[in-house]
Amino acid sequence: MNRAEREAAVRRIMERTPPPVPVDVHAEAVHRGERLLRRRRVARRVLWLLACAAAVAFTVWASRAHPWVEPPSQTTPPVTGW
Template sequence: MMPPDRKEEEVRRVLDTPHPYVPADLAERAAERGRRILRRRRVVHQLLWLLLVAAIVTGVVFAVLEWPDPQPLDTTPPVDTW
């Protein structure tokens, strides 16, 4: 037969002690904290998406403004005047 496991003995000892006092409003405080975390995370994600869209728009505008103008196709070659 195997001797009792030390960890199992520790768990049994902890479970046999009286349970600690839990504040009555603990669930409400935890729920409010969770809502705050979710709201903050949602705002951060929205700001990051806005930053990404602004960067893309800025890149497109910059590319359009800096794009070289195409040369007209119907020009005549320069005439040599020698």
């Protein structure tokens, strides 16, 4: 099939009348779209809740563990008897 034949085939397909669409397609598409948006909204809220919980957990851990303080050195023994 050369280019002219392909173009003619495409034109024939495009010139045909479109098949009839069932009546309830619009309502079903709206229902599915609403369900998809609802799921995305719930997922987004759950992710925000997890992010906030992680931030709170990190803050509590950091306030108790003080990770920014350098631990005391353990390489030299304490000096006694001076």
